[in-house]
Every structure is written in structure tokens, then in C-alpha cells.
Amino acid sequence: MSCLWMSCWNVVTNVCCHTVLVVKPELKTQTALQECERSFSAFTSAFQQQHKIKRWLVAHSGGVDSQLLLYLTKKCLSDLPIIVIHINHHLQADSCDWGRFSVQQAENLGLQAIIIDLELPSSSENAARKARYAAFTNIITPGDCLLQGHHGDDQAETLLFRMLRGSGLKGMLGIPLQRRLADGHLLRPLLDLTRTQIERAVETIGLDYIDDPSNAEDAYDRNYLRLHVLPLLRQRWPDLARRWRENTERLSEAHNLLEHYLASDLALCSDGQAKLSISAWKTLLPLRRPEVLRYWVSLHTGINLNKVQLRQVQTDLIEAAVDSNPVFTRKGLEIRRFKEHLYLLPEQEEVAPEVPFLCSPRQELVDGVLEIKGKVPVELFSGAVIRRRQGGERCRPQGITQSKKVKKMLQDAGIEPWHRERWPLIYVGEQLAAVPGICICQGFAEENAGFSLLWHPFSLSDNV
Template structure:
């Protein structure tokens, strides 16, 4: 615990700091993320001193329960908020390292993910969350990402402002060095707690902070400003990349959700990479490693017409089918056994949802309806007076992507020999169960998760 005198309620905060927390994006409720450390405690007191009372002010503390003094940090946040008359939302989380990563990196990433998950759950539309990252944090982030081989998007560092869940976060202290913030905190008589893990150089960020950046700052006193200018330049480049990708998406897409291979292939390799990165990020999916990226693009474009090449990412795949590229998020598994579809109940089937709704005045009883996946030998009669055809042929005629065919929900009505296929996922539904006034008196509604 770093102890100061009782906080000086009359302390005159520097004009630059006050301007930083008064010049905020529009919001209807203000939150401060507080850990109990120097930076967040200073931001909490600074915000309280500058808050005009026009919108509610509250604080969030996420206790990761990783350190022996985690309880002390929580208690300090509680005391500080009580002294400032600010309501505090405390969330305790359990953190487990992600498999496949070094233990330290896994814990760091898991803790961050757990923290932001809590923020997303708490924030509502119009909410703004202030976070206390400063110029030293930004320099660490840029250098850390440089060592990981990040592109301009990563080297732009932490954004000042971005969406989190239904709200937004804002980092008002990014222009300020930690040394200056510590001086102001001591002058104001603030109390904060030092996280012992911040000195453990087994963590990469701590090694950069204590063994690399400290030496660099002593040799180049203007280091933080230089890094900030480089990060700003990278941010501008990233913005231009996004503008280019948006224009090329309009030129290369099918107008819906796929890329036309012929038009995509006409782009240069850097443009192809940029467009795919933009597409992946637009779908809120994690960017894949740059390793093997060029070979994957080569295969997706140039593999024979009888092939269906794909690239597997983390939580998604890029696939080619009928001269188009598809971005396919990994889907939850479909039920392994047939299930009944009952009126008034929503049935979840992989990425699909199914409901059976009555018309305003149903004249027929509820039919027995079951949902299943393809077993082989199914036939479909698309038109009442037309001939039936095998489901395999129908899939080919309709251009249903091959990866969807095994998991598509098939909806049947009736029993035994009288059983009929009345719907195939969200691709087709019999007139008997669709339209404004379905003849069966019951309307089948099939939707899929937005992807």
C-alpha cells in the first residue's frame, strides 16, 4: 500500500488534466474503471473534482483474485468511492490461462478478457467508461506489438475512444507520462495500492517497462512523444487502409456477404490482405497469424474449379464455393437426434432458430412436426404439382454451400409413410406453412444467427 495523507479536497488539479476529463465524447452516464493502482485512483479523484453533475457518475472495480493483496485493492476502491460519494460496482471474476499460450501470457490475456467481459455486461447505450492508460502504457503497447510483428493497426496502439459492448470507453490520460501523474497524486495526498505482479519481469510487459523502456527513456528523453507520433501516423495509415477496403468491398463483393473470386484475384497481394483483414474485423473475428497468409490466399484463388479450398482461422474459416469466397464463423453443433417442434416454443438448431406460430384463426390442430439433419435418401417437392427430386440434386441446383448441408435443419410433418419434408433450413418452406395465410393454419418461421 502506498500511503498519502487524507486526500486534499481542495487540491488544484492542473488545467491540462482537468481539460482532459472535461472534453469527453457525448454520454448520458459516466463510469470510471478503478483498480486501486496509482493511475486509476488519480483518474477517479480527478473525474470527481471536475464532474459537473449533469450525468450520473459511478465506478467499476473488477477483482481478478489473482494477487494476495486483491482484497486490499478492492477495499481501497470501496473506501475511495465512499469518500468521494461515488457508487461502486464490484465484480469478482475467476481467471484461467488460455491453453496454447505461455502461462504468463495466458493469464494476462485471460484477465484482460474477463475484465472487458464485465465492462460489456455493465455498460448500456449512452454510457462512457473512462480508463486510466497513460503515455507509458501506450509506449509499452506499441513496442510489445512491434515485437509480435503487428501491422499498422496494432502499431497505432490503444485508441483514445472505442466501443465496448453497448457503450464506449475513453482514455483521457494517454497524453500524460506516468511520472507526472505520480507527482500529481502525491501532491494531492492520494492513497493507492501497488500490484506486486507489476514488478515481476517474467511478464513480457513488465520486462519492457523495467528493463527496456526505462533505459530507452534515459537515453532518449523525448521517447514517449516520439512513440506517440509514430502511433498516430500508424493510426492514420490504418484509417486509409479501411477506406480502401470499404471501396474495394463494394467493387468485389456480390452485394451481400461474399467476395467474387475473379474480382478479388485482380487486386494486388497487399490489397487482398488488407481487404481480408477488414472483412474479418468487420465480423468481430480475431485476425489470423500472418504466417501462411500468402499461401492461403494463393490456394483460395488458384485451386482447381473442382476443389473447395479453405483457410481455417481462430473461430472461423475462409472458404471458396462457386467462384465466391465465404467467411464462415464456426457454428455451434446441431442436435445429434431428431427433435419435435412444438407451438409456442423456440427450437435452437445450430445457428438456426425455429418457431411454429398459429395464424389469427387456425382451423386445423397442431401437426406433429420433427426436425432432423440429413440422413440420406430424402426427397423434396418444391412445388405442389411438380415432381419430387433428391435433396442432393436440390442442394446442387440451389447452390447451398457444402459445409451447411450436413447441419441444415430439415423439417418434416406427419408420421411414417405419410411424412413429408416441408422446409429446408431458411432456404425453402412449403406454401402450406409460409406466407401471409398458410393453408395449414400454422406458420413456420426459420431464422439464422447474423454472421
């Protein structure tokens, strides 16, 4: 029996020794590079089967993840044009050096590089992120795909941060692998990899990279989680990235199911426009009402209202008197009530008190488009200007014997109060010549001229 035991012990010892040899550091790095290449190729190949891509844009900061991203893009996707994009936030003293580093890396691979300089209103993470994506949006054209180097550790950090912030179900879906971005697409082909895998792969290739010193400052919430909290979690649960990924997959399934039911509920309250019937909304179960309201706003604007904001909309708008004109304002968005409906509107911009009337078929203003049907008698509108309603205006429509209040004509036409307040009027000198969409005033329409003026205020989908 003892001989058998010793024989088994020798086998186990030999196997253990053999295992130690397999995971030597240099072999680990080689294996990591192979894993990174396989994962990258799998994601990008599947993506190209679904979308027709004409050009790859590589977001390149110079960090370890973006260096691997650039290397793999050049190696695996060089059949299409590749452009390297570096965003300079000007938040660090060495930021210009980082831009030059990105350009050098691109030139080493024979690629074009573009540096975009940003002027940020503040140094906050949120301000930098918004400005960065606005810059990407401005350069993306149809058929472009922007590649970013987010990895599995970034995903864990994001999910933990959002959980602590109290994000809802949609926020807990984490960083998406892919999504639409302006006229193109955004793809994160390293999202299934860990930072350790990426660092080992870069070590194997022998690439230099930039280590942003701000990443070591734990005053930022996300840095604090990355530096102090996540390492402790990984000690306890080494496969943390896998656990997060499985959770996000389950949450995504739950989110898709919820949106399926919310879409059915919303169809009872809205015809697909940025307008919601309050009476129909009230027929829903109380538990479903705030979620339908949240879904409606998000569907048209991408903005997710929190619980406090949803309660404010219900209290200040839905429960307001029918004849009141309340408004809920959030940056980039207004929600207004008119009679028995809620309306989603873009945040109103300042308008010039007076601009020339061009007599052209289409004249775009800051908040809408003035359209001419037919031929304008130019001699009658020589020197005409566009002004906004001030209140008290009257005119005598062509073919009518008595003058009418402009406000009353707009009301009779069913124009919403917020549009009535800013309705454009055409003046020749100090005389009101036309109320677009309503009438041409007496004396400014030649007999049988057959022309009309229309006003199309920008909708939320145009501006938000």
C-alpha cells in the first residue's frame, strides 16, 4: 500500500513540476498576446459581418490599451483605411508630448494621425468625456467605425461606480461593446480582455506606452475604485471580470424584456412622436407610469431622468391645472404641458431680435425653417425683416375686412403657447406684412399671386 502511495505521489509531483514549467513568465506573455489577437479578431470579424465598414478610426491616447488596439488594428484590419485619432484635453503639462507620441506611433505604421485640441469648461471627468465624444461625432462619416481600447477592468470599474452612484437598470448594463455614433459606429474590441492580459501582450510586442500620472490620483472617484477597491475584490474573487460580464449579460436580458413591455405601454399613450397623452398614461397601473415616462424621454432624447426628476414632472406638469402652461427644464431638454398632452422640446436658444427676410424658398433660423410656397412679390417685400412676437400685434389678413389680433389667430390655429411666444413675423418698415403659416396681410399679396409662407419650428429630433 505504501509503495502504491509513493508511486501516486511521484506522479502528482511530476505533474505539478510540469505545470510550473508551462506558466513561466515569457510563456505567459506569449499566450496573452495570442489570446488578445483571438479576441480582437473574433469581435471585429463578427462586427464586419453585420456592418459595411469603409474606414477604421483608432482612438489613441498613447496608453497601454490604445497601443495594443493600434497594433492589432494594423495587423488584422489593414485591408481598409486606418486613421489614428488623438484627443488632447490639455489637462496635463505633458499633454502635447502625448499627442506627438501618438503621431509618431501612427507614422511608424505608415498611418495618418489627427490631433484634436479641446477647450474644456472644467477639469471634471464628465466634462472631458462629453467634449471627447462631441469631437469624435464631428469627424465620423457614414461607414466609419471608431475603435476604443476599453477593457474588462474598465467595465468592472464602471459598473461598481454606477452601482455606488445609484444608477438604474440601464446604467448597470455597463460599457456597451458596440453602438451607433453619429453617422457611424463605435466598437470596443478589447472589452473581453483584462488589463493584465493587455500589459503582457504589449510586453511581448515590445511597445512603449504612456502612463498618465493622473491615473494615480485617488481624488477622482473612478481612480479610487481602481486603485483601492477593485484590487481587494480581485484578491477575494480573482475571476471578477468574468463575474461582472455574466451579470451584465443577465441584466441586458432583463432590460430588453422590460423595454419590450414599456414599448407596448407607451404605444397606448403616444403615436411615436415626442408627445404623450396624459389621460392615456393615467390608465396604466401606478407602478408602470414612472417607468413609461422615463422610457418615453429616453427614447427621444437619450436622457435618463432620475427618480426625483420623474416625480417633479408628475407633480409640476401632470398634476397641474389643465389651463396652466408649466415647464420642466433640464440641460438640453424641456418638457411642457399643453391641455392633455406632454411635449418634449429642445432647450430654447436665444433668437436675434431682427434678421433680414431673404425671400428665398427656404430660410433657416436658429429655431426653425421659414418656407415659401409660390413666388413672393419681391417689390412688395423689399427691405423686409423677420421679428418675433412682442404681444399686441394686429393685422388685416388678405381678403378680410377687419383686423385681427395675431395672438388670437395663432390660438385659433391650435399653435402651442411656447411656439406662439416666439412666432416669427414679417415686417416691411413698421408695418406687419405676414404671419407665416397663418396669413398674408392686406396690401402685401398681389392679386392671384398664389404664394404662402410656412413656419416649421425645429422638433426635438432635429436639435437634441
